Amino acid sequence: DAGVIQSPRHEVTEMGQEVTLRCKPISGHNSLFWYRQTMMRGLELLIYFNNNVPIDDSGMPEDRFSAKMPNASFSTLKIQPSEPRDSAVYFCASSPSGGGGYTFGSGTRLTVV
């Protein structure tokens, strides 16, 4: 397995633009997580899916953020409109159901100017 695959690796966009981050979890992993990492706040859990269903999106900072998981092999995190304070590294992770270690993707470094 190639691991959790995220794209793009880097994204630079202007304030107000829409940004879409993509994630392909490990096949067979039932849980998918989106995290945001900044120097100030560390790793923050944004949203958690189990069997493609959003279970907890209480970490999504604002309505500008939305996430979908249309099938077991694909998830997106969308920011519309983007703002400079959204600049961060966004990680997707997956894990088997029932607990256990997470497998993280390499992250998307987002810069909003």
Next chain:
Amino acid sequence: SQQGEEDPQALSIQEGENATMNCSYKTSINNLQWYRQNSGRGLVHLILIRSNEREKHSGRLRVTLDTSKKSSSLLITASRAADTASYFCATDARYGNNRLAFGKGNQVVVIP
């Protein structure tokens, strides 16, 4: 906060020395996990210790868990330059149900 909190924040050691990091948490947990993050990369799962376990080993890594003190330690023995990274502990205390909250991380620099 109920998530793990590592101590100390930064550690610089010579190659071959041991490195120890500590993590504390505030409520009951099902398990505690340690991860490593190299610069510019994603986190890599190192080891998971369950609440009914006291110690676990994996290669040069040794993790202890003291649920009475709500703390854990990660020991890296005979450190190598390649161990230079940030190390995070994570627990399911804050969110429950397999959702992990991560501490702020310990930066470890191993000097060749």
